[in-house]
Amino acid sequence: MSDDIPNKQRRAFGFPSMNFKEDELQHYTLIEIEQILHQHEWLLMDFNDMPKPDLKVLKELGNNLWRQEQQYDVKKEGEEHHKLFNQLNPEQQIVYKAVLESVYNNMGQLFFLYGAGGTGKTFVYKTIISKLRSEKRIVLPVASSGIAALLLPGGRKALSRFKIPLIVTEDSICEIKKGTMLAELLIKTNLIIWDEAPMSHRHTFEVLDRTLRDFLSTEDSSASEKPFGGKTVLLGGDFRQILPVIPNGTRADTVGGEAKEYLSSHSIGKEDTVGADYEALYPVEYLNSLEFPGLPKHKITLKKGVPIMLLRNINQKEGMCNGTRMIVTNLGEIVIEAEIVTGTHVGKKVFIPRIILSPP
Numbered sequence: 001m002s003d004d005i006p007n008k009q010r011r012a013f014g015f016p017s018m019n020f021k022e023d024e025l026q027h028y029t030l031i032e033i034e035q036i037l038h039q040h041e042w043l044l045m046d047f048n049d050m051p052k053p054d055l056k057v058l059k060e061l062g063n064n065l066w067r068q069e070q071q072y073d074v075k076k077e078g079e080e081h082h083k084l085f086n087q088l089n090p091e092q093q094i095v096y097k098a099v100l101e102s103v104y105n106n107m108g109q110l111f112f113l114y115g116a117g118g119t120g121k122t123f124v125y126k127t128i129i130s131k132l133r134s135e136k137r138i139v140l141p142v143a144s145s146g147i148a149a150l151l152l153p154g155g156r157k158a159l160s161r162f163k164i165p166l167i168v169t170e171d172s173i174c175e176i177k178k179g180t181m182l183a184e185l186l187i188k189t190n191l192i193i194w195d196e197a198p199m200s201h202r203h204t205f206e207v208l209d210r211t212l213r214d215f216l217s218t219e220d221s222s223a224s225e226k227p228f229g230g231k232t233v234l235l236g237g238d239f240r241q242i243l244p245v246i247p248n249g250t251r252a253d254t255v256g257g258e259a260k261e262y263l264s265s266h267s268i269g270k271e272d273t274v275g276a277d278y279e280a281l282y283p284v285e286y287l288n289s290l291e292f293p294g295l296p297k298h299k300i301t302l303k304k305g306v307p308i309m310l311l312r313n314i315n316q317k318e319g320m321c322n323g324t325r326m327i328v329t330n331l332g333e334i335v336i337e338a339e340i341v342t343g344t345h346v347g348k349k350v351f352i353p354r355i356i357l358s359p360p
């Protein structure tokens, strides 16, 4: 009877590669038997010798998010860990040991792994992640940005993983309800790794901290007094990679660099105007404020290093077509120098002149 259970549950959970342990199969089979007995007005309880399904285990098995974290191939993770661990340098080993000691002994320590770019932080995260996943423990690796999250195995953006509200205040909490799959997963998590931590506002960590204290205090009342409810948390990043903090500064002040304004035209040609009345009726400021579909604004502000996209085919042979993305490398008086970052001409420097456009 249990032979059909894996296929049935794989279909139900939508995991074609889902594996089941012997005892998990037993619980599912007992539930099936219970359902058949119900049809004949019997219960499993009526048979003293029959084992009973454990509802707590079944609740766990029904948690898709927990399931996902349990689907890692233990053998592969073990091999990955073996490969990475043997390469750790002495400093990386210190971090590795300290974090794992806290996880194994439920010490709930909070770590900060600080290092300049390229010094091997992600390497340490990966070694720790593979070690814990090879032991079927749960690690939730997140990063402040989506790009950094992609570098972590099974990594997610912190805001979406923990359902942190976009606008966080001193009293916000994660948008996770108690008893949901995500709440249960957080309770079971052994380690949280948060890369690029200095890029996130203090309030985002406090939101997670408050939420974990709340969830974990239902099982252990002292959790409300512990940072992150007593979970081991490894924050990491490089303070040199954050944006400078400028008190009362505007967005432009924070990003830095000199901005340059480009106008579609410096003046209206005499031949385009029809008498003084017309000028009074349609002042230059008004004309410049008009926006038409298919035409860029009258004024654009650019800086070195900003990404831009062409909206016209300028020179297809040179890779400058509608949709080509570039990074601005130099700002001339009426010409912009940029480097192509997409397509077959990646890395090529091109010049974008001012061009005459009319609505399509």
Ligand SMILES: Nc1ncnc2c1ncn2[C@@H]1O[C@H](COP(=O)(O)OP(=O)(O)OP(=O)(O)O)[C@@H](O)[C@H]1O
Pocket: 087, 088, 089, 092, 115, 116, 117, 118, 119, 120, 121, 122, 123, 124, 238
């Ligand atoms: N102990 C090590 N042995 C071999 N290679 C290593 C070791 N530590 C790091 N590396 C390699 O060095 C490079 C940079 O490491 P890593 O990406 O972990 O740095 P990082 O500190 O996370 O950088 P960033 O902050 O820019 O993300 C990677 O290619 C990584 O594989």
